[in-house]
Amino acid sequence: MRNRRILSLWFPRLGAERWQRAEPHLREVPFATVATDGNAQTLGAINEIASRHGLFRGQALRDAHALCGELVTRPAYVHREEAFLDALHRWAGKFSPWVASHRPDALVIDLTGCAHLFGGEERICEQVTQDCADLGLSVRTGLADTLGAAWALARFAEADQVPTRNGDAIDQEAPATRSRAGKRRIGPPRGPITGPPENRIAAPGTAWRALSALPVAALRLPAHTEEALIRVGLRRIGDLLDQPRAALTRRFGRHLLDRLDQAIGSAPEPINPAQPPDRFAVRLSFPDPIGLEDDVAEGFSRMLDRLCNTLKSKSKGARVLRMEVYRCDHVMQWQTLTLANALTQPDRILPLLRLKIPEMEAGPGIDMLRLEAVQTEPIQQRTMAGHAEATEQAMRRRDASRNGHRGIEDLIGRLGARLGMEAITRLHPGNSHIPEKTQKTVLAAWTEPASDWVEIDRPRPLLLWRPEPVMAPDRPRLSRQFRWRGREWEALDARGPERIAPEWWLDDPAWRSGPRDYWDVHTTRGDRLWLFYAHGGTLSSGWFCQGLFA
Structure with missing residues (x-):
């Protein structure tokens, strides 16, 4: 393409300056991030003070401490640096819509036809440098006709660089x-090449x-x-x-x-901008402030219809919603609603939104509402196949069979809106034969009901607790009289034993007493206890009580 102009932005200290933004005192000391290369620790990004002490990227951490005893280090989190670069990617979009990320520390902007909007190429480079300085970042820019030339100017066009002759030393x-x-x-x-050392510009052609x-x-x-x-x-x-x-x-x-x-420029090198993420948000402004709860609910209802239609067009379902209320006194209040599963049905979401509205104060009045699907999940698209009426009838029968499951999901959503989704749990089967490990507690909002429960021939107690010692003769056969929890008990009937061995591949402190023989014991008090006799291992043998039947 003729007259193509490419701007390359290089952030040579991105990792270190990200830490300095969070901890400003690091700007006043030699500072570097530490990257792990196999078993070796090397320096990642370094700040300017560390560079003056002779430290450089890729240097062994031990050598760096020997050279600069005052060096302060922090771990290099690659995923956080990438997220920071993504944020800079959105910032760079104000100069041109054609922006690409060159990980881990560079951006490329296609300025073709855009530079005059900012006063020319030199002015746009100065504005980039000033914006980065305001953000606490160091940047080197290179502007040329090609991506390769701009990349090279940003990194190697030093002000004091002098040409050297060919050949060896x-x-x-x-x-x-x-x-x-x-x-x-x-x-x-x-x-x-024009411009200061940090802004290098090559004239067209x-x-x-x-x-x-x-x-x-x-x-x-x-x-x-x-x-x-x-x-x-x-x-x-x-x-x-x-x-x-x-x-x-x-x-x-x-x-x-x-x-x-x-x-x-003899061969093409395209710039592939990153596709912006889908954002699902709607807002509603009012000519006059509102304050009644019903009016706010009606506003969210209208926005919810539009939001759900947008989600359906992208085959997405809302999982977490954010409700924002903007008041006349420039105060913004918000509430987060987590759904039991990804939904696109307004009639199921609106009752949950109404539960959050009383928690937000209208104050002098509300002049704008905003609703955003913060977290979404893909939903399966269903294609109507065959005769339309027959297919519709089949869909109705299937939906009728799922009404019970839908009711549970709506109940979880209502309780979660009141108590929080973390407070609602369900049981799932565990992959163990140990009684206390046969089930596990999971969050109900993020799991489906378990369908792979395995039936056990022997009954299991309703309540389980940690084994408690029982005063009885130390022999495998349970005696008629025993003492537990400071009370005397008498057995009427006992069924057993059921031998359960410990998991030999795990060192569980509760099972160091060896194999157990479990007994289902009926007592004269009407209680039905679950006792076992531990045959002894690293711990002594004896009788214990672990559960109570219904």
Whole structure:
């Protein structure tokens, strides 16, 4: 594309400055993030003070502490840095709609046709630098006709960089050739690059001249290719432009020429912007403030219809909703509603929204409402197949069979709106034969009812507790008289024993007493107890009570 202009933003200290935004005192000390490379710990991003002490990215942590004893470190969280870069991606969208992320620390903006809206290319670079400074970030910019040239200018166009000659170092040459070293050709002149060191701009149509004096590392080459080029004396990009292309391809591979052509504009290199995430939100403004609960509910009802239609078009269901109320006195109140499952039916969501409305104060009046689906989940699309009427009847029968399950979901939603979804739980089967592990407690809102319960031939008590000692003779056969919880008990009938062995692959402190023989004991008091005899292991043997039948 003719007159294409690409702006590259490089944040060389992104990881460190993200921590400095959260902990401002880190700006005043040598600071670096620590990345884990296998079993070794190396420096990730470093701040400017650490750079003055001679520290650099990729340096071993032990060497860094030896060089700078005052160094303060924090762990490098890659996922948080990526999330921070995504936030900067949204900020960069104000300059152009065509923005792409180059992880882990760069953004690329296609400014074609947009620079004049901000007063020109130099002004837009200055505004980028100022915005980043306001955010507490360091940024280097490069602007050129191609992505490769802009990327190279942002990283390698140093202000004090001087061109160096071709070939190896002079101290490695023979004495006979040193006298002629001054006559050797100096690298090609730098192109028309303007702007301060942090904002490097190459004029249109001069990408190759701007790149000529830059090192070959600016071509984004693999490390082994870069080392091979330097070994034969090709240190600058201008040195490659003077070489026969066929010889470069045979020696270094086609990838070298591809990168070179992309940088100077002979080969295309598209920018693929990230697709913005789907946002499901609606708002409703009023010409006059409202304050009645019924009016607010009616407003949310109208917005809910629009929101559900949008969700259905994207095959999504709302799981978490955020209700926002904007008052005339510039106060915003909000409530979060978590649903038992992903829903797109307004008639099922609206009663739950009404439960949250009394918790928000109208104050002097409400002039705007906003409803957003903060968390959504995909829902299965159903396609009508076959005869329309027959299919509709089948759907009705299926919905009728699911009314009971739908009622449970609505009940969970109502209770969750009052008590919180974390307070509503259900039982699921556990993968263990140990009595206290045969079931587990899970959140009802995020799980389906269990259907894989396994029936046990032997009855199980209604209540279970930790084993409590029973005063009885230490023998496998239960005696008629025993003492438990400070009271005397007499057994009328006993069924058993049922042998349960411990899980030998786990060291459970409660089962160190060895295998257990469980008995179902009826007492003269009318209670039905669950007793067991522990045969002894690392702990002594004896009788214990663990449960009570209904």
